[in-house]
Amino acid sequence: MKTICLHNKSRIEAFLRRNTFLHIYSIGDLDDHSWHHTTWHASEENGDLKAIALLYSRLSKPVLLALGDDEVPVLKELLCDIVSLLPEEFYCHLSEGLSGTLERHYKLCSNGEHYKMGLTHPSKLDSVDNSRVEVLPVTCAEELLALYEESYPGHCFEPAMSDTQQYCCVRGVEGVISVVGVHVCSERYGVAAIGNLTTHPDHRRKGHARSIISCLCKNLLRSVAHIGLNVKSDNVAAIRCYEQLGFEIIANYEELNACRT
DSSP states (O other): OEEEEEOOHHHHHHHHGGGTTTTHHHHHTTSHHHHTTEEEEEEEETTEEEEEEEEEOSSSSOEEEEOOSSOHHHHHHHHHHHGGGSOSEEEEEEETTOHHHHTTTEEEEEEEEEEEEEEOOGGGGGGSOOTTOEEOOGGGHHHHHHHHHHHOTTOOOOGGGGGGOOOEEEEETTEEEEEEEEEEEETTTTEEEEEEEEEOGGGOSSSHHHHHHHHHHHHHTTTOSEEEEEEETTOHHHHHHHHHTTEEEEEEEEEEEEEEO
């Protein structure tokens, strides 16, 4: 087994397509608009890829994605090999059992167990009324940021994310009161990951989240085949909402902040 740095999109995609929903973020980052922000490390044996880890550096804090089904033992070895190449501080998505590999070199602060969910029954989207939903223009980025600051402590929205033009909202008299968008969207690779969902506290439990998610997913399905999302495993209400809209749990993983000791 040897550790390599990958630069071949076709090889990377072929490996990630073994579980598209698990790797939606990574697949989307193969697109040209994200590719130059990525570094791909892999374990290879006799010419076959055995595991892949992605470091994505476009955001204010780099993100490490190390996810796998049966690849966890190999991913442990891979992380050991590349740990000296990782930044001083980053955020990470790790399959269960991998955090111990990093804690020898980093102070880790867990953001808890999460689920990867995939839209496997899109027909359920049709039962939702989204007549009040509108698509937001890029120029609304600052308005969105203000809503996230008030309604979503610890959010990961950055104004550049609205460049996708894939943010849907419901407006009230005071402006945007409920919004959802995408973290990743690639028509070329046929994948999208929705996120940054929030509703102002004064307007919750009125069905706005269901409406905007349904509308966004139906818009996305015109150009992509796979839609996924991440959700904290203890967010029972959100998980129930997603399941009612046709999503199902694909895998569990942990999100952490890592700072070199």
